[in-house]
Amino acid sequence: MLNTQTKQREDASAVVSREEMMRQWEMAGQNRQLLIHRMGHPPRAWVKTFGCQGNVADSEKIMGMLIDMGCEPALDEKQADIILYNTCAIRENAQVRLLSMVGELKRLKQANPNMIIGLCGCMMQQEAVVRQIRNSFPFVELIFGTHVLHRLPQLLNRLLCGEHRVVDCFEGEGRANPIAEHLPIRRTDGVQASLQIMYGCDNFCSYCIVPYVRGREVSREPDQILREAKEILAMGYKEILLLGQNVNSYGKGLAEPINFTELLRRIEALDGDFRIRFMTSHPKDCTRELIDLIAQSKKICHNIHLPVQSGSDRVLGQMNRRYTREHYLSLISYAKEKMPDVTFTTDIIVGFPGETYEDFLQTLSLCQEVRYQCMFTFIYSPRPGTRAASMPDPVPYKEKTKRLNELIAAQHQISEEDNRAREGCIERVLVEKPSEHHEGWMSGRCENGMIVTFPAEKVQPGDFVQVRITRGLRSEYEGELVK
Ligand code: SF4
Incomplete structure (x- = not known):
């Protein structure tokens, strides 16, 4: 049942309307017959996910909708009748890799001409990529962006009713993708379930493509999140992973004044022995109030992913991260004071345009001070359309690789020392x-x-x-x- 706030947000187009969802369910029903007619048997679907946890969660919804349309999960790509690649646009080499993998699918399509091959996800929000796919891969019949994921039944229906190719990609910058509630979800097996609490991002870090391909930030209603959390627990999952590009800014734009700390408090109050994790946190929005709650909680893990990206204030400024090294370290020391057992993980970009060796040493020393449990390190890769892509970048790739290796070696030593120190605990x-x-x-x-x-x-x-x-x-x- 829709509550008043959800209804108001439907009217403001932040939430997909009930009528629109009904239309999709109707199309899903029609597709059941059409798919069997086309394939000659109950169709088998294969969804391959590239990129982050957000994409993993989207793929669970895609598979949920396909199952709702009568599909069975295929055991592998070769025996599938529907193949969907849920793509990632974060790194340049992912794009190159994806295009070569799509090329390989031609042979499968030749062996099974009824097969439907589709591409979706962040990369399909980039005009140049979509143009290249349209021109180079005629056997890709379905291409859609993140904003119309809930419309998969309708897009598939158009294809099954005779359209040669269906393309529905991003309609313009500065928009938020509408939130679709009550989509069927085929959760991955295991003990942990993901729960998306918000979508998109408003931060525009200068190197990042996410705000352009995922749209502006929009939060789900707390009631909907709690409903889904209860469903997850009722299914027997023991760990809930709350997802969002910047979970710390959860709540912006909702009628009810609520922040991430309050949302966590409500989820924590649900019955049962379970754990809560969350990602990703932005240091500029991480509050002491949040750290206090984590410290007091029996369910929220004392393990925080807090991407720092660089230890140099000059580079942080160029990255538009909107915090300083000092602020970041003050959060870390406050958390350590409140929770002596807390551990941190992080993301680091090495070789951001114009990063000097002195800047890099600042990153190295910050890592040595924090002593991360592990870090996800990347050499900067330019994403067309972002501000950093047009910044002068005089540092040779070889030098960036050298810095990366130096950082990884330092982290290995920290991990080995800290993990050995836990022996006996x-x-x-x-x-x-x-x-x-x-x-x-x-x-x-x-x-x-x-x-x-x-x-x-x-x-x-x-x-x-x-x-x-x-x-x-x-x-x-x-x-x-x-x-
Ligand atoms: S916070 Fe920055 S890095 Fe993270 S998704 Fe948003 S723009 Fe990208």
Whole structure:
């Protein structure tokens, strides 16, 4: 049932209207027959996901809609009747890789001419890429952007009713993608479920393509988020991963005054023994109020992903990150003071245009001060259309690679030292699955985010157990069950 606030936002086009969703459900019903008619059997669908957790969550919705249209998940790409690639636009090499993979699909289409091949996701919001795909890959029949994901039944229906090719891509900058509630979701197996709390981004970091391809920031109504969280818990998941490009600014534009801390408080108050994680946090919007809540909470993990990107104020300014090194470090030390067991992970861009070796040393020293549990490091890659793409970039790629390796070596040393220091400690672990490396062992995740493997009998995925760490390796622990 729609509440008043959702209705108001429908009228303001922030939320897809009920009538529009009804139209899609109707189309989904028609497609069931049309797909069987075209394929000659219940269709098998394959959705391949590139990029971030947000895309993973979108793919779960795409697969949910396809199942709703009578599809079964294919075991692999070769036996699929519908192949959809959910693409990512964050890095340049992802684009090159994607285009070569799409080229490979031609052979599958020749072997099965009824097959439907489609591309969607962030890369399909870029005009030049869409033009290239239209010209080079005539066998790609369906191309759509992130703003019309909920319209998949209608787009597929047009194709099944005889249109040669259906393309529905971004209609203009400065818009927010409308929120579609109540889409069917085929969640991945496991103990963790993702829950998108907001979409898009308003920050326009100078290197980032996201605000252009995902649109402006828009938050879901808290009631809808709580409804979905309850569904996730009722399905037996033990960990909820809240997703958004900048979860710390959750709530902007909602009629009810609510911020991310309050949303977390409400999710935490739901019944059950479960964990909450979230990503991604922006340091400029991360508050002490939020850190205080995490410190007091029994359910929110003391493990925060806080992308710093650079340790140099000059580079942070060029990146339009809108915080300083000092502010960032003050957040870290406040969190460490409140939670001695807190761990941090981060993202770092090495070789941003004009980064000097002194700038890089600032990044290195910040990492040594914070002592991240792990970091996701990237060499800067220009994205056409972003401000940084037109900045002078005199640093040779070889030098950037050298800096990256220096940073990775420093991080390896920190990880090894800190993980060894945990030997003998007892961690509460959420059991995930049998270990891939040791027969009879299970693997799980500590609250601090580290993977731990341990010999185990009578332990199931989804159990919470106590594990004593016996060996701290570079990127995981080994341990033993505490009876
Ligand atoms: S916060 Fe910055 S880096 Fe993150 S998605 Fe938004 S613009 Fe991109």
